[in-house]
Amino acid sequence: MKSNIVMKALVLALAGAGLAYGGYWAGMHQSTSQPATPAASAAPVAGDKIDPKTGRKVLYWHDPMVPGQKFDKPGKSPFMDMELVPVYADEASAEGGVKVSPTVQQNLGVRFATVRRAETRDSLEVVGTTQFDESLSEVVQSRVTGYIDRLYARAPMQRIKRGEPVASLFVPDWIGPQEEYLALKRSGNDALAAATRQRMQALSIPSGLVDQAERTGKAQSQLTLTSPVTGVITELAVREGAMVSPGVTVAKVAGLNKVWLVAEIPEALANSARSGMLVEAAPSGDANRKYTGKVREILPGVSTATRTLQARLELDNRDGSLTPGMLMRVRLGADKPVSRLLVPTEAVIVTGKRSVVIIAGENNSMQPVTVTTGRDIGEDTEILSGLAEGQKVISSGQFLIDSEASLKAALPKLAEATQAQGQARPGPEPTSTSTAPVYHGVGKVEKVSPQGITFSHKPIPELQWPAMTMEFVKPRPDAFSETKVGQDVEFSFKEGKDGSYVLETVTPVDGGKK
Incomplete structure (x- = not known):
């Protein structure tokens, strides 16, 4: 459950960064339609929020763990025991990308890898069975x-x-x-x-x-x-x-000095196998035993049942350890190595229609790139187009796998970057669903606002939450109007589509403080 919360925080971070960039892009686009000098556009204007420590222009402040909520001034987060973090105007990332803070990257275990070029041999892994050498x-x-x-x-x-x-x-x-x-x-x-x-x-x-x-x-x-x-x-x-x-x-x-190994090669890989290729084979029950040989010949004809063709391999068996009928894993390798551009296989997100790699840019920015992939070589994947040698890519397997479904929907929106920047604290949309489970808690009201109610609540075992102080979103601004600060209440809530938690009921506890 904790990992789910973290992953949802990342998706919200990506969406929040995309909206921030969308506002920045919309503002820049509007400014270009009016005459303005570069000096005027770069200089602060009246009403801009400036960080006194750095002198940089601040778009808004937010809690990195709840990036959807924005604040127009610094202070302590109502959700966690931490100070709000400023989001600067000059932190807008490149088109189609987002910016993820180093803290979030560390919490998610994001790892990086470098696109590299290496000399590799064409190889093909298949299975086969041993036969007598006729x-x-x-x-x-x-x-x-x-x-x-x-x-x-x-x-x-x-x-x-x-x-x-x-x-x-x-x-x-x-x-x-x-x-x-x-x-x-x-x-x-x-x-x-x-x-x-x-x-x-x-x-x-x-x-x-x-x-x-x-x-x-x-x-x-x-x-x-x-x-x-x-x-x-x-x-x-x-x-x-x-x-x-x-x-x-x-x-x-x-005779048993040599045995044949008949390997089944998929029809789609028929052109990858040829006579004379070197062979390394191992019994399926004992991968530590290795046998070497070569491809004797490719047998004509394709099986209509399995859509495979057969390659007859010749293995040295002078020790007599191989007998007919053994199932073996076979690796066929070419004689000459070929130079290829490689990335870790876990860095590639395959959506079904395309393959995407997230590249890491400057200032902690991340940008999706569509790539054309080749064959898998061990734990690496060949890149035919889309990347260049030396680029840094995101290779964290858990990050890419767990967030793949979210990335499919988020990346196109981030690439368009046409939405205007939201207000400092926009009102919540009705995001709860009737099918979402309802959770219950007991706590004390700390703050009431049109957007939500902040509780200091006790542990919630259903979500494995410890006791903490956090804000819950109201379904509408006038909801729970009788709730006052200092009351002891029982409340129920659901998880919304955007990852926020929307209140269902708030009931004062008998004898509770009012």
Whole structure:
């Protein structure tokens, strides 16, 4: 609630400063329509209020916490325990801007940032999932007709090392040629034995098996199929006892030294991604683990369901820590840096139709500027037009976010600056609304005026207010005419549209002092 009061004070400060400037502009505009010399316009005239301490012309005095109320002479604030502050004529800010005192800036936590130019790399943050690198996949096939008499790999997704057995084949067609070869060797007919050996090679009988048959004197009919790479068995197409023929795939093994990462890139950012871009990826569950790689290729076609296209990335996985199906955050970066004009992202107010940045000028003035923004780079936003390097901007995130709705309505009015300056203490408008909540308080009447009644009231828990002395606005000048100074009263009030508090009822307490 306290932060709401402070924010309302800021909006009132902006509106009050805008009205002050509007009066100043109207006065200057009127003066230019009549002949006057520069010396005459600058010199004080009769009736001007002059600050004796500074010698500067004073427009009016006000309480910075209730800037909507203006006073024609100095004194103590009826709202807070403080002296009224003068508003000088030479403090009018530039067209479209306002002036906010350093005290209000400090209370609101306003921070400043400098528009800077920096070398940044084009980057794109997307998400993707890991897949097997199909270019590293190998197949285990049979080149002969036989029967699976034993499977060493029992199921898909089983890890396997290079040279480990996958399956054992019984090949009955190899028995006859080997026995014939052994018989010729025993008879000493080396010529026919050599011809038989060549025929066994044509039958795809490995030379190692023939040598083993020669040493043992028995025909070998078992063939062991091994894995050509270290990886994972992705396919296992046979079972024990099954018959296989030449060209039949027994298993498929995918290597894991590298993995593919298929990233989904929004269609609107399709031109930002290209082959060869450097990649930095991290698992969504562990941002501390980093993997590097590059964009292998951009796959053709856009998904009609998600309006994204896919980029195939290649990541180094020699440690084997990545497995297919992992969700990863991916950052794609260009090789060459680009010079860009940057401001903190929290300094940009996006209204939906335009983007606005509040720049800080001289003498604590603030002025809205419409800018054209580019891409977000970390915690900064690229500025394409509207600002220059070295300018100071308002970067206080809480100030900009909390007051965004008020700024949308206030900034156009401040930019026009055509309203005349109000009287020293204008009468209140009917600003209370029927839907606003009603608050109740108990206090003592300190002052009664046509504009309002000042109470020294007790704490009001509904608003988390402590005991204080402050003025409440009357709904009309003749309201509560029987209320006298010194009375103990009960009163109710609502919050008006301009942030003031409008009285609903004032009832003397029984036995109260009159």
